Each structure stands twice: as structure tokens, then as C-alpha cells.
Amino acid sequence: MEKVTKSPVVHLFFVLALCLFGAAELRADLLDSADMVGIYKPGTPAPIIVNNREIVVLRSFVFANAPQQRASAAVERIQKILSSSFVGNVTQRKYGDGQLIEIDSTPVFFLSPADVDIESGQSHAALVRNTIEHLRMTITEARELSDPTLLLWALLWSGGYLIAWLVVTRLIFLLKKKIHHWINLQIAERVEQSKIGGIVKGTASHTIYTVVERSVVTFAWILVMITTYVWVTVTLERFPATRSWGEGMAHSVLDAGSWVVTGILSALPGLATVLVIVVVTRIINRILGYVFERVQQGEYELPWVDVDTIAPTKRIITLVLWVFALAFAYPYLPGSSSEAFKGVSVLVGLMISFGTTGVVGQAASGFILMYSRIIRIGEYVVIGEHRGTVQRIGFFNTILTTPFRETVTIPNSVILSSTVVNSTRMAETGLVASTTVTIGYDTPWRLVHEMLITATQRTPGIAAEPAPFVSQTALDDFYVEYRLTFNIIDRTTRRVTMTALHGAIQDVFNENGQQIMSPHYEMDPNSPKIVPPGKWNPPHSSP
Incomplete structure (x- = not known):
């Protein structure tokens, strides 16, 4: 700020301040002259808290007084006023380029322009309005603390909340017990039916019932925790000394809910785009699958695809298709631009890179084996000391069935490094x-x-x-x-x-x-x- 020349009006403010507070109590947070305008400095934020309620957070030095010193002095003045007979009339008075907050015309603290939280985008006028509102609530709660009738009503309301919490909790557990009993009856009925060919305990049906049962128990405990949170919140709000805590708990839930709803609404366009990408990818994949299926059945012919390599070719094209779909959809995923999401993506990429070196080599061997057509499914081959009919050629290994009904699994890399004798390929009919x-x-x-x-x-x-x-x-x-x-x-x-x-x-x-x-x-x-x-x-x- 620019430094302004002193005026007689400013000197008059000094005189009034001296008369009001006395020389010993004259502090920079209650004075603001043209000389003070240029010396506001940011400091460590310090809240003014009276009876557990935060009135305002001071963020700047005024003269040599740090925010902590200003807050402590303000708390002392407010408590001194509240402990005496007071009317509780809160006013504001312009003091230089700041605002002096008063209770019953008694100054309690000064709000400088540097006390505004710049990151929140709040103006100085809004800060003053919120401060006055919080201070009035503090005064109201101070009156309630000295009123036995209001405290008695608060106790009665708290007792009613406790009874309601006990009833709701009891109902939740009764409902859980009934659902648990119903699930057990269903399982017992199925197990009884198993004697005549029904469902046997331990099968997939029993597993489903178990998952449902545990889900019900988990949901019941979640309801109990929510009910308990609501009960504690409304109970704390009934007492003046703890009302700010209850309001804080309520605001936390509302803020979290608002954050979730806002996040969902803001993510809807991106999720819609991702859904479109997934649907289009699935349609293309189904069309390609239909074409490959017809080629495999001999209805169509593709000059660049052999019948024996249709299955692996289809898998490779499907994999590439979904990789491209993921690359297109990635920017539209919620949180994809956050540093945490990027860090996890890099970590997963490194884990895959270092952990799948051997796997990639085996897969490459599988590709070479499939597309070089060294062996085919159904052919009788001799690979090293193993001989048998090829049953399956995978990306990582090949399975043979020996004449003695044994199954031999051979890694593809071993096949490529071994001599392969094919007893079927050159035979006009049957097996050589x-x-x-x-x-x-x-x-x-x-x-x-x-x-x-x-x-x-x-x-x-x-x-x-x-x-x-x-x-x-x-x-x-x-x-x-x-x-x-x-x-x-x-x-x-x-x-x-x-x-x-x-x-x-x-x-x-x-x-x-x-x-x-x-x-x-x-x-x-x-x-x-x-x-x-x-x-x-x-x-x-x-x-």
C-alpha cells in the first residue's frame, strides 16, 4: 500500500484511542493510522475462540503484534465483557482502512485488510459480516449458559435423543436378525433338497447366500454408525458450550456429501464419454468376433489369416482394441488428471514392466510358434524326449497328449530351441x-x-x-x-x-x-x- 501523509483527523483518532483504552492498553490492533497502512505483514494464523466457538481467524501483524497476541488480547476482552452485565450489541466502526469490532460500544479487536484469507476469495466486507454473526452467536450462547431453564430443556432433549437412538439401534439389530434367520432357512431348505438332487452346501448357491448374509451384517453396522453420528451431533448442538462441535460435525457431513454429489455431477460428462467409448469398442469387437467365427467355420476366407491362427489372432486384435479404448478413455476418467492418479499409473506401469519381462518373452515365443506354423493342433510331433498329439497351443506353453494318455506341458521357448519332428504334416493321410x-x-x-x-x-x-x-x-x-x-x-x-x-x-x-x-x-x-x-x-x- 502507498504511504499517506498524516492528517489532523488521524491525530484525533490517536487521542480518542488513548482516552478510551489508556496508554497501557493501546495496541496496534486497535489503532490504524496512515502510518500503519504500510506495515501489515502476514503472520501465522491465530483463531479467536470463545466458549469453543471460533469467531474469526487473524492472519496479519499489526505493528509488532503477531496474530497470536492479537487473538489472545481479543479473547480476554470478550470474556471480560461476557462475565459482566452486558447487553450484547455488536457493532462495527471503520478505523483507517480496517474495521473495529465493538460490543456495547467497547472495542474488542481490529480486523485489518490483511486478515482476509486470500485463497478463499473472501472480501474484507464478507469477513467482517461473518465475524459479527459468529460473535453474536457467542453472546447468545453465553446467555444460555447462565440460564438454568434452557440447560434443563437441553438435558430433556438430549434424553429424548438418547431414547430415539436406542430404539432405532434396536430396530436395526432386530431387522438384521430376521434377515439372518431367513437366509439360514433358505440355506437349510436348499441343503435338504440336495438329498434329492438339489443344491449341496458349499456350492456356488451357498456362497451367494453367505455373501448376502455378511453384506446384511455390514450394512446394519453402517446404519448403526450413521445413527450414532447423528445422535452425537444433535446432542452436542443442544448445549451452548458444545454447540459449535455439533455444528462442525454436521457441516463435515454436509460438506462431504456436497463434495461427493458435486464430484459425481462433474464426472458425469466424462463417464458418459467413457461409456460411449466402451460401447463402441464392444460393438467393433463383436463384429470382428463374428467375422473370425465365420472364417473359422469356413464360410469366409481371409488371405492373411490361417484357420489355425484365427483364435490367437482374434485374442491379439481384441487386446489391441481394448488397449486403444483405454488410452482414449483415460483422460475422461474421474481423477485422471490428479497427481495421485498419475503416480499410481506410473507405479503400475513399472511393476508390469519389471515383473513381466519373462512373461513377455514367453508370449513372444507363443506368437512365433503360432504364426510360423511349426506345429498345429492335432498333429503328432516329437519334441525332444516327448512325443504326442498337439492339443493346445497357447501364448506361453503347448500341451501334448502322449499315446499313453499322459498330458505334457512344454514352454514355447523350449519348443523354439528344440528339434521338432512332425509326423503328420507331410503325410497324405493319417499319421506317419x-x-x-x-x-x-x-x-x-x-x-x-x-x-x-x-x-x-x-x-x-x-x-x-x-x-x-x-x-x-x-x-x-x-x-x-x-x-x-x-x-x-x-x-x-x-x-x-x-x-x-x-x-x-x-x-x-x-x-x-x-x-x-x-x-x-x-x-x-x-x-x-x-x-x-x-x-x-x-x-x-x-x-
Whole structure:
């Protein structure tokens, strides 16, 4: 503020103040001259509280007097007036650029322009009006404190409130007990019905009843707490000494309710936008799902999507679609612009980033496995030491079913780093399979070929086309290794078919007088282990 030159009027104010308070009681909070205008300084706020009621909060120095000193002096003056005979007429008088508050023409404290709470946007005139109103309420309560009749009525009202609280609380617990009893009857009735095929205790129905029961108990206690809060509030408001506490409790609830209602109303446009985004996303997702379902059933064709990859492609597109929807909806979520919301978002992002490093690697392996089409569902494969039919290819692992009805779960990263033998992909029909036998050099290889082919012809489940064939895969020191390759018609019967084939091989070899034994060398034989040319095509048993 600008400094203004002193005038005779200001000197007159000084004289009046000296006459009114005396030199010992002359304080800066009761004086305001042109010299004082420039020395208001902000200080630590200090409230003026009389009989538990806050009248005003002083926020500035006046001369060298801090807000705490000004508030203490004001409380002493007000209490001194209230303890004597008083009329209680509250007035205000302009004093410089501030207002002097008086009770029965006796100044009690001074409100400077710097006492206004700037953050609240309140004006100095509004501050003065509120201060006078609070001071008048304090005077009224002081009168009530000295009136035994009013205190007696307050006690009677408090007793009535107590009785009402007890009755309401009792009714709440009785209602809770009745609902609890009804739920128990319903559960008992369902359990009794379970003897003839009804609901068994411990099932989903019983869980629902339990949740409902606990919800009723929780709601009952919430009602009791609300009732207790209301009872304490109205009781405190009946007594002058505690009325400000009761009003504070009531205002807290009203402010909280107003804050909630205001927040809901202000969030409605954003929530409506989020709802529109969600609805549009669901519609697009359903359309894409319909298209993918028709492609999977063979009604439509998409050149860039294989039938085997429709399911994972649909999941990926759905995930990407909802991620974009979340990104669009995020700014419209209530509280999304707050620092707390941003901090939680960053924290969740860091947790996902650091905690899912291995998961992302496994998912990437799943993508590669699905879209490279190394294996497909229903194919018979050999992966490392595991062999079986592919039942499911997921983002993180693949499940095989072995011929011995075992389920093997293999991580996709292991599959990509292993050698995969696919026994189905190149087969025209059924499943490609093979078996190996070792026969000595004294058995004609042509006879072995014919006997193995005969065994396949006797085995049900082996396809005639493509025709089985025999390969000599090794010439060892003591025997020849023969590998019989054939197609199994039904890939799910591999174990049964292989067992039948091995039995047929033994039968055919026995019928032809040939042993399935691999000789081992210990000493030179009496005669060379050879087949003379005349015995290269011996007769053999027919199928």
C-alpha cells in the first residue's frame, strides 16, 4: 500500500484511542493510522475462540503484534465483557482502512485488510459480516449458559435423543436378525433338497447366500454408525458450550456429501464419454468376433489369416482394441488428471514392466510358434524326449497328449530351441510312423523286406496307400538295421496300432523260421555269415 501523509483527523483518532483504552492498553490492533497502512505483514494464523466457538481467524501483524497476541488480547476482552452485565450489541466502526469490532460500544479487536484469507476469495466486507454473526452467536450462547431453564430443556432433549437412538439401534439389530434367520432357512431348505438332487452346501448357491448374509451384517453396522453420528451431533448442538462441535460435525457431513454429489455431477460428462467409448469398442469387437467365427467355420476366407491362427489372432486384435479404448478413455476418467492418479499409473506401469519381462518373452515365443506354423493342433510331433498329439497351443506353453494318455506341458521357448519332428504334416493321410528291427547277416534282406511288408498288411489300422516301405538304415558289425515306415489311418490309435504291428512282425518271422535276434561277435564263426545267391529269394508265408 502507498504511504499517506498524516492528517489532523488521524491525530484525533490517536487521542480518542488513548482516552478510551489508556496508554497501557493501546495496541496496534486497535489503532490504524496512515502510518500503519504500510506495515501489515502476514503472520501465522491465530483463531479467536470463545466458549469453543471460533469467531474469526487473524492472519496479519499489526505493528509488532503477531496474530497470536492479537487473538489472545481479543479473547480476554470478550470474556471480560461476557462475565459482566452486558447487553450484547455488536457493532462495527471503520478505523483507517480496517474495521473495529465493538460490543456495547467497547472495542474488542481490529480486523485489518490483511486478515482476509486470500485463497478463499473472501472480501474484507464478507469477513467482517461473518465475524459479527459468529460473535453474536457467542453472546447468545453465553446467555444460555447462565440460564438454568434452557440447560434443563437441553438435558430433556438430549434424553429424548438418547431414547430415539436406542430404539432405532434396536430396530436395526432386530431387522438384521430376521434377515439372518431367513437366509439360514433358505440355506437349510436348499441343503435338504440336495438329498434329492438339489443344491449341496458349499456350492456356488451357498456362497451367494453367505455373501448376502455378511453384506446384511455390514450394512446394519453402517446404519448403526450413521445413527450414532447423528445422535452425537444433535446432542452436542443442544448445549451452548458444545454447540459449535455439533455444528462442525454436521457441516463435515454436509460438506462431504456436497463434495461427493458435486464430484459425481462433474464426472458425469466424462463417464458418459467413457461409456460411449466402451460401447463402441464392444460393438467393433463383436463384429470382428463374428467375422473370425465365420472364417473359422469356413464360410469366409481371409488371405492373411490361417484357420489355425484365427483364435490367437482374434485374442491379439481384441487386446489391441481394448488397449486403444483405454488410452482414449483415460483422460475422461474421474481423477485422471490428479497427481495421485498419475503416480499410481506410473507405479503400475513399472511393476508390469519389471515383473513381466519373462512373461513377455514367453508370449513372444507363443506368437512365433503360432504364426510360423511349426506345429498345429492335432498333429503328432516329437519334441525332444516327448512325443504326442498337439492339443493346445497357447501364448506361453503347448500341451501334448502322449499315446499313453499322459498330458505334457512344454514352454514355447523350449519348443523354439528344440528339434521338432512332425509326423503328420507331410503325410497324405493319417499319421506317419516307423519301427526298427535288427537282423543278422545270415538272413536274406529281401526276405526281411517281404516279411515286414507282410506284417503291415496283417495289421488293422495301417493304410495301404501310400504303401509301406522298408529301408536299410545301417550295416553294423553284427547285424543289419531295417526301418519300416508306414501310415496309420487314425492318428489317435497310434499306440494300439504299433502294438498290433509288433505282434504281427513276430508272428511273420516265426512262421518263416527267422529269429529276431542280433548276434554279437565273440569268436570267428565256423563258416562265413553270408547268404548264397541261390537263397536270396526263399519262399515266405503270405498275408
